[in-house]
Amino acid sequence: MRIATRFTARVASSAVVAAALALVGVQAAGATASAAAKASPVTCTTANTALTVTEVSRPINHLLLKATNTGTTTCYAHYAPFLRAGADAQAPLAWVEESKPQAVVTLKPGQSAYAGILTYSPDGEGGGTAKTLGVHFTDKKAAATGKEKTLNLPKTGVFFNSAAAVTYWQANAADALTW
Template sequence: MRFSTKTATVAAAFTAVLSLTALGSAASAATPAAKSTPVTCTAATTKVTVQQVDRPLNHLLLKAKNTGTKTCYAYGAPYLRFDEGQAATPWLDASKPQAVVTLKPGQSAYAAIATSSPEGSEGSQAHELEVHFSNRAMNGSVGDPAAAELPQGGVYVDSSAFVTYWQTSASDALVW
């Protein structure tokens, strides 16, 4: 009798340990899912601003600050639409960084916008700028566009305009 009581006690303790181990495994398996996974940056989770710069000439600096609570990825380059333009401003392929720009809450990504050059043609004064964020595949945009306020009086934009890929610093963006 003592043997079976002792066996039952050991079996109960063993079962309790296994249950706690299983619960611990389930909890640790749930922990990665419970942590916030990065999302694609969108106008809903970033604040977009445009700043005129002295150098290089005919350039603007676009800044996207992550105002959300999750880390976000700024894929590719922004799709820009000046005024009622029908085509997005081309991306400068040479500016492609080695990795996707990752923004923790409060961090910013930067892109340079070249608005015109002596080689450009068919220019006009632009007063509005829509900024669309690229999807992961970089073949379209995601979410609603952000409206970026252009400098007072607008900017002259011609056929030579381009935008760089997102960069981690303003100086890296303005190299182009």
């Protein structure tokens, strides 16, 4: 009888230990899941954002580039995008340095950043009509990152000349179009 009691007690204590370990495992898995939900922000790229380019009525000679975070993690829209107007472009559009915001634009999932694009100015030289716009995001060192995304420009194309430029990323469209 005594042997049976000890055996039952050991089986019961083993069950308690197993249950405790299982509970710790569940808690650890929960902690891992919550840590993943609170992942560190990443750099916005063409892989985790949706890009659109639209023609605006004011100011004239401008386009608006919109980047929307489609990922599950907050992303940073560093500096300004590198833009290539047309497939034959030799160099990216210049950045409008005066448009540099006080802080990096931070996009939670579903939020958008904007960049204004001046396509031409009477002061510019040469130029031609482009039908596509190549877009590269930048990292925190202002280097191109990720793959280029090619967008179709409105209508039958847009005229660009040497005065073409793009603003830094802005938190709203109005700020992007003031430059």
